[in-house]
Amino acid sequence: PKIHKVFGMENRDGSFFSDMGCINASILLIIGASTLIVIRIFYIIYRSSKPLYSTPPGPLSTLIVLGSGGHTAEMLNLLAVMQMERFKPRYYIAAATDNMSLQKARALEDSLMQKSEVGLVGTSHFMQIYRSREVGQSYITSVGTTLIALTHALWLMIKIRPQVILCNGPGTCIPLCVIAFFFKAFGIRWSSIFYVESIARVRRLSLSGLLLYKLRMADQLFVQWPQLKSKYPRANYVGAEKVGNFLHHDLTNFQPM
Amino acid sequence: MGEADDGSKSKRVVFVTVGTTCFDSLVRAVDTQEVREALFKKGYTHLVIQMGRGSYIPTKSTGEDGSLSVDYFTFSSSIAEFLKSASLVISHAGSGSIFETLRLRKPLTVVVNEDLMDNHQSELAEELAERKHLFCARPQTLYETISAMDLILL
Known part of the structure; x- marks a missing residue:
């Protein structure tokens, strides 16, 4: 019985050790995987904040997120001063409840087409996206609508896979930017996110701007007032009248990976 | 900033x-007797109100009795024309309206809507007021701002 006991012990110890080995292996695997993911994320953040390469690239597929009202107007003003032939095809996205923004974008595209040559024909697309929450919607139903909105955003991003994302808030751009970040992390598509804070923001970033800044998701974040630059040092300050030029310079020197 | 009018010295x-907003408290404020009189005293003859989605209807006046003529409408596709013909613009704090007016080099008083939830609009108006590009008011201080307004300061 003594021997038995000893064997019993050994047996138990053996299985204990093999269990340990199994757990150890999976812990190692998890640690390894998460280390890789962390390294990948840090690499992306590091790479994103680097100055852009200067080889002249071909046209870049560009996603332009239109907010509404003032945001759309600011974005279209910006596009009007950029050399649009470098950014094609262009995908405009606006909220499904926003009827005006895409109309205005179409008008801009039409005027571009009239102004210039063959190079721009058929290079613009217009899409609508569900919003996660309408003003005044209850919080319980907004869980469902947020999920729908996220799925829809993912679907659109898979279809578009843009190389450049231009946005200036409001919240519609956040799911798209987060998905773009995951696309980077998983090597699906490297897209550069350019966020231009509204000129109406003088002392505080908007919630969208703040999220992209804190999470370091925007490759370049532009602010139009010096007060914001001193409060958020990683932002790029450009005086209101120059935003278009600066953004354009950065984008033309941009080499997609 | 130039004091432009539409050619006729009298109008x-x-x-x-x-x-595109609903900003009844501004419409109500310009519609008060004291603000109308203050504007008339400053030499303005006509008051045109674009009232948007608001529900407060200002009282029209032909101005024949030697007071300010008042007219209003909800929306127009030719806001730019109204801005061009104005000698003074009183606007909500939306960046579009502000910059369009300043680009036309018109004297501007911006009234901040305090009923808005996340009120970042006041930031821009206050900053530009500090830089002497415009006057900044609240609906309840509009009368004081207009009475004290000296366009040479802009």
Whole structure:
């Protein structure tokens, strides 16, 4: 019985050790995987904040997120001063409840087409996206609508896979930017996110701007007032009248990976 | 900033615009007797109000009795024309209206809507007021701002 006991012990110890080995292996695997993911994320953040390469690239597929009202107007003003032939095809996205923004974008595209040559024909697309929450919607139903909105955003991003994302808030751009970040992390598509804070923001970033800044998701974040630059040092300050030029310079020197 | 009018020396229009918003407290404020009189005293002859989605209807006046002539409408596709013909613009704090007016080099008083939830609009108006590009008011201080307004300061 003594021997038995000893064997019993050994047996138990053996299985204990093999269990340990199994757990150890999976812990190692998890640690390894998460280390890789962390390294990948840090690499992306590091790479994103680097100055852009200067080889002249071909046209870049560009996603332009239109907010509404003032945001759309600011974005279209910006596009009007950029050399649009470098950014094609262009995908405009606006909220499904926003009827005006895409109309205005179409008008801009039409005027571009009239102004210039063959190079721009058929290079613009217009899409609508569900919003996660309408003003005044209850919080319980907004869980469902947020999920729908996220799925829809993912679907659109898979279809578009843009190389450049231009946005200036409001919240519609956040799911798209987060998905773009995951696309980077998983090597699906490297897209550069350019966020231009509204000129109406003088002392505080908007919630969208703040999220992209804190999470370091925007490759370049532009602010139009010096007060914001001193409060958020990683932002790029450009005086209101120059935003278009600066953004354009950065984008033309941009080499997609 | 140039004090432009539409050619005739006699007609001086104040144009009030709320953009696409609903901003009844501004419309109500310009519609008060004291603000009307203050504007008339400053030499303005016409008050045109673009009232947007608001529900407060200002009282029209032909101005024949030697007071300010008052007219209003909800929306117009030719806001730019109204801005161009105005001698003074009183506007909500939307960046579009502000910059469009300043680009036309018109004297501007911006009234901040305090009923908005996340009120970042006041930031821009206050900053530009500090830089002497415009006057900044609240609906309840509009009368004081207009009475004290000296366009040479802009």
